[in-house]
Amino acid sequence: MPISRRELRRLLAFGFGTTLLAACMRDQPPRPPRPSQGADNPPTPQATTPNSPSTATASLRATMAPSQTPLSLTPTALATRTGAPLATATQLTNANAISPTTQAQALRALGFDAFADVVSTSQDDTYLYIESNGLPRHPMMIGIRSWQQQLPLAQTYRGSNAWKVPLHPHPAVNPVSARNALYRGAIAIAVNGVPIFNALNNRGDDAYLAGELDNWGGHAGRADDYHYHIAPLHLQAFIGADQPIAYALDGYAIYGLLEPNGAEPVGLDAFNGHIGPDGVYHYHASKTYPYINGGMYGQVTVQDDQIEPQPRLDPIRQPQQPLPGAVITDFITHDATHSTLVYTLNGQTYSIDYEHTASALNLQFHDASGDHTESYAVRSRAAGAGNAGAAPPPAPQPTTSESQPVTSATGFTVRSSAVASDMALPAQYTCDGNGMSPPIEWANTPSGTQSLALVMHHVAGVGDVHWYWVVYNIPPTITAIAANDRSIGTYGGNSVNPDLAYAPPCSKGPGRKEYTISLYALSAAPQFSANTKVDRDTLLAAISDRTLAVASITLSYTR
Ligand SMILES: [Zn+2]
Numbered sequence: 001m002p003i004s005r006r007e008l009r010r011l012l013a014f015g016f017g018t019t020l021l022a023a024c025m026r027d028q029p030p031r032p033p034r035p036s037q038g039a040d041n042p043p044t045p046q047a048t049t050p051n052s053p054s055t056a057t058a059s060l061r062a063t064m065a066p067s068q069t070p071l072s073l074t075p076t077a078l079a080t081r082t083g084a085p086l087a088t089a090t091q092l093t094n095a096n097a098i099s100p101t102t103q104a105q106a107l108r109a110l111g112f113d114a115f116a117d118v119v120s121t122s123q124d125d126t127y128l129y130i131e132s133n134g135l136p137r138h139p140m141m142i143g144i145r146s147w148q149q150q151l152p153l154a155q156t157y158r159g160s161n162a163w164k165v166p167l168h169p170h171p172a173v174n175p176v177s178a179r180n181a182l183y184r185g186a187i188a189i190a191v192n193g194v195p196i197f198n199a200l201n202n203r204g205d206d207a208y209l210a211g212e213l214d215n216w217g218g219h220a221g222r223a224d225d226y227h228y229h230i231a232p233l234h235l236q237a238f239i240g241a242d243q244p245i246a247y248a249l250d251g252y253a254i255y256g257l258l259e260p261n262g263a264e265p266v267g268l269d270a271f272n273g274h275i276g277p278d279g280v281y282h283y284h285a286s287k288t289y290p291y292i293n294g295g296m297y298g299q300v301t302v303q304d305d306q307i308e309p310q311p312r313l314d315p316i317r318q319p320q321q322p323l324p325g326a327v328i329t330d331f332i333t334h335d336a337t338h339s340t341l342v343y344t345l346n347g348q349t350y351s352i353d354y355e356h357t358a359s360a361l362n363l364q365f366h367d368a369s370g371d372h373t374e375s376y377a378v379r380s381r382a383a384g385a386g387n388a389g390a391a392p393p394p395a396p397q398p399t400t401s402e403s404q405p406v407t408s409a410t411g412f413t414v415r416s417s418a419v420a421s422d423m424a425l426p427a428q429y430t431c432d433g434n435g436m437s438p439p440i441e442w443a444n445t446p447s448g449t450q451s452l453a454l455v456m457h458h459v460a461g462v463g464d465v466h467w468y469w470v471v472y473n474i475p476p477t478i479t480a481i482a483a484n485d486r487s488i489g490t491y492g493g494n495s496v497n498p499d500l501a502y503a504p505p506c507s508k509g510p511g512r513k514e515y516t517i518s519l520y521a522l523s524a525a526p527q528f529s530a531n532t533k534v535d536r537d538t539l540l541a542a543i544s545d546r547t548l549a550v551a552s553i554t555l556s557y558t559r
């Protein structure tokens, strides 16, 4: 049952069908067992015609194979780039001569290859790098019954902010269960470039059972970032049931409900995994908790309950609030930048129409409070904004994107002379020193700025934000605040003590913490009624309708 590229596109255009998935699974004869020996055998050059097995998957691979994709992720391209003896798609269908490791690496590339229009991969000796904007080809959000009013927006998982999957996973001495940990960030990356989070939400509830997920197992998170919380089994319609649907961030593959050869998996551990016939550990999906890998069998680094490294998000809006009773009934993608989300609430139908470009997010709400709009300037990520086709392999270094100064669309920037290029906050501005506020200065305030506001905060966990410095009524003529200068603007409170003052960071736990200083250029000063206790939330609420641009820097301090 060969699937031509045109046919594939037609299928993609029609979205997912369980019919197709079922057909794929039914029609495929079991594949020959994977080689469990021959690890030292180099791949043998093969003829260019696939010769076995003649399955939909094999044909699909052939259709998607090397020269047709302009991206860097074909096995051939990878082999050329890295000099590594990777297998070609043809060889994979005839895999007896390939070592399991080599095969696994090439399979990685192939799994993503089926989504080459939205994902690109590259690799070095350590990681497979996966670049995407985090948005799937399938519709989103439809079916959500417990909605936080977040929207799916394209993210910048590119360059140094790409996903990183270890190419040489190792079993951990102390595997980490996802049952009571890893509530922050992703735990896996699907082969369509969409991250997968813990099946439990940040309150420890089953996100699927709570009605928080759409018909594809995903939703938009607090940074308007789309991600799955359960296994995206629908992807198998495009990659074949014998391919991994995702990779856990420890590097081990995640297969669907069945083994690559169609058999029922046996002997699964608490993380939904076991050693496969090739001698390599892998995970499986399940229809009930944990749905996906239930933890990290392999070695990972966990910081602040999140696996590192993983990409940073660039939220454009503040996190939204739940809208009890709302049910999302439709989602229309008009083009790459323009979408409409439709929902019902109390028998009425409402919508949000939004356009997200490189420079702005413009939202038109048609809801219970009438028609209204919101606009946000988009801060551009300076580094690593490669395009999917021609991006060079990302540098194999820790993700630092969020530590770079963020420039708003208008060129509005903020910096601190107290920090060097490593963006580390010197101890004198923390509770380990004399605790004075750091010097900051800014430039290119947008025209029309009548007032500025400043906030310094740290995100300790999902929904757990601490703030240290809140200043508003900063005159538009001011472009700097010197260290320890209390004379400029009006001070709001901090989350540390009752003073209307700068509270120096004083992290309880050991390790590195990040603190973001944001400067808001405002078209008018915020208004507060008498006796309002101004903190970060009240300030952000008061300026949300008058913010022209935001500039920020993220500093780190390690105790
Ligand atoms: Zn989520």
Ligand SMILES: [Zn+2]
Binding pocket: 255, 258, 259, 265, 274, 275, 276, 282, 283, 284
């Ligand atoms: Zn298995």
